[in-house]
Amino acid sequence: MVELFSFGFLKVTLIDIIDIGIVAYIIYKLYSILKGTIGSQIFLGLIMILLLSFVATVANMKALSWLLRFITDIWVIAFIIIFQPELRRLLVILARSRFFRFSSRHSGSDYINIIVESAFELAQHQHGALMIIIKSSGIRGFAETGEILNAQITKNMLRSIFYPRSPLHDGAVIITDGIIEAARCTLPLSATTIVDGIGLGMRHRAGLGISEQADVISVIVSEETGSISVAENGVLYRGLSKEALRDWLNKINNQKSVKQILRSIDHFFKKDK
DSSP, X not given: XXXXXXXXXXXXXXXXHHHHHHHHHHHHHHHHHHTTSHHHHHHHHHHHHHHHHHHHHHTTOHHHXXXXXXXXXXXXXXXXXXXXXXXXXXXXXXXXXXXXXOOXXXXXXXXXXXXXXXXXXXXXXXXXXXXXXXSSSOOHHHHXXXXXXXXXXXXXXXXXXXXXXXXXXXXXXXXXXXXXXXXXXXXXXXXXXXXXXXXXXXXXXXXXXXXXHSSEEEEEEOTTTOOEEEEETTEEEOXXXXXXXXXXXXXXXXXXXXXXXXXXXXXXXXXXX
């Protein structure tokens, strides 16, 4: 590899520049995700130790290198244990990116219309509801906190579940490919308690919280106001109309249709070979 320049005995090539650039970009993205949390301060401290360890290795300072390597190993393990929510959020963000998303599990049935109609009928009666629609990654761990149903979705089923006197009305319903996977599920609460100056109740915080940790869409019906909200990618959108909610959820089927076409083309060429 052609040498670009050197600092004494340290020779720098184009590969070295590319390597440093990639590492710098990864560090920057990690810090951007952790920024504003306690983890950002510890992350900066870890970076400082890694840089010092690198300098000590280059300068052939064996005792200092050994000590810093020992500290770094302990710090990395502590970082992973203490700040697993932030790291889990990072992995979710990576999984949501188009580059890493290879398949979709959603069917092209009319279950979207069932969800929309049920949500607005529940809203008219001011019956609170929380429906979690899986987009690409399952949340089996959260589904197992409730009652496993594996039932075909219907309007009457959803209305019965969220009827205030129903034993299943508390908690969330998890929906996968038009199947009600589970009801009365316990979800993680978002740390956000106020959005646009309005306080969030437990149902909204749960819907927002699961959207921060998994690739889902949360449909939330307010028991107090009867308004419809949607949470996706850690952002809460309030006051949706029926058509707006239908268009929002239809994105799921549109994504699947495109991927089905691509899979069909790929299968055709493989068969032709």
